[in-house]
Amino acid sequence: MDLSKLPQLEGWIRAGEAFDPRTFLQSTATVGEAAAMSMLFWPEFTEYRNGVFLGFLFERRGVDVWFDELKGDASAVEDVVNHVHLWDVFAPKSEAEYAVLAELAPRIATMWRAALKSAFPTRDFVVSVADASEDYGPTISIRSA
Numbered sequence: 413m414d415l416s417k418l419p420q421l422e423g424w425i426r427a428g429e430a431f432d433p434r435t436f437l438q439s440t441a442t443v444g445e446a447a448a449m450s451m452l453f454w455p456e457f458t459e460y461r462n463g464v465f466l467g468f469l470f471e472r473r474g475v476d477v478w479f480d481e482l483k484g485d486a487s488a489v490e491d492v493v494n495h496v497h498l499w500d501v502f503a504p505k506s507e508a509e510y511a512v513l514a515e516l517a518p519r520i521a522t523m524w525r526a527a528l529k530s531a532f533p534t535r536d537f538v539v540s541v542a543d544a545s546e547d548y549g550p551t552i553s554i555r556s557a
Contacts, residue, residue, distance in 0.1 A: 413515045417508035452501065453520055454527045462486040464532065464556060466494050490555035499549030510549075517541045517550035524554060 416425050424436045437446070456467035461479060463486035475493055482488040498513045498520075521539045528537045536557035543550055 413512060413519075415512065417506075418512060419506060419508070452496070453523045455524065457528070457531050461489075463490050464494075464528070464535070464537070464554070465490065466496070466554065469493055469496075487555050491553065494555060495551055495553035497548045497551045514543055514550050517543070517552055521552050524552065528554065 415421050415431055425431050451468055458465045458467050458470040460475060465475065475489060478489045478492050498517055502513060504510045504513055518541050521541045525539045538555050538557050540553050541550065
């Protein structure tokens with residue numbers, strides 16, 4: 413991932429040296445921001461009506477409406493509920509930020525796979541990444557296999 417073109421990292425990256433995120437994060441990020449990002453990167457899940465839902469997106473009444481609309485098909489409801497458009501979370505402001513979000517999406521998907529495997533070791537899931545050409549920006553979604 414080429415971070416050198418990100419305006420926020422200007423001055424933090426030296427040519428020929430590896431970027432060390434610790435100093436940058438200590439100077440720019442709060443513990444609250446780190447905690448919120450950890451919830452996105454390693455989410456908790458809610459099991460409901462034979463489905464598994466991203467905890468931060470789960471809202472029982474809304475999910476029940478989708479279960480009614482989709483005739484009880486838990487996997488179809490998971491498809492509708494369990495997706496995150498990274499443009500809605502991070503609001504990129506430059507072409508470099510758009511490019512980095514496209515590279516960040518598969519990394520987040522890998523973390524979601526690991527979180528799902530940790531929480532539900534006997535179940536199988538599909539974690540998908542759609543890029544900007546397929547959806548509204550880089551989008552990550554999950555559903556039961």
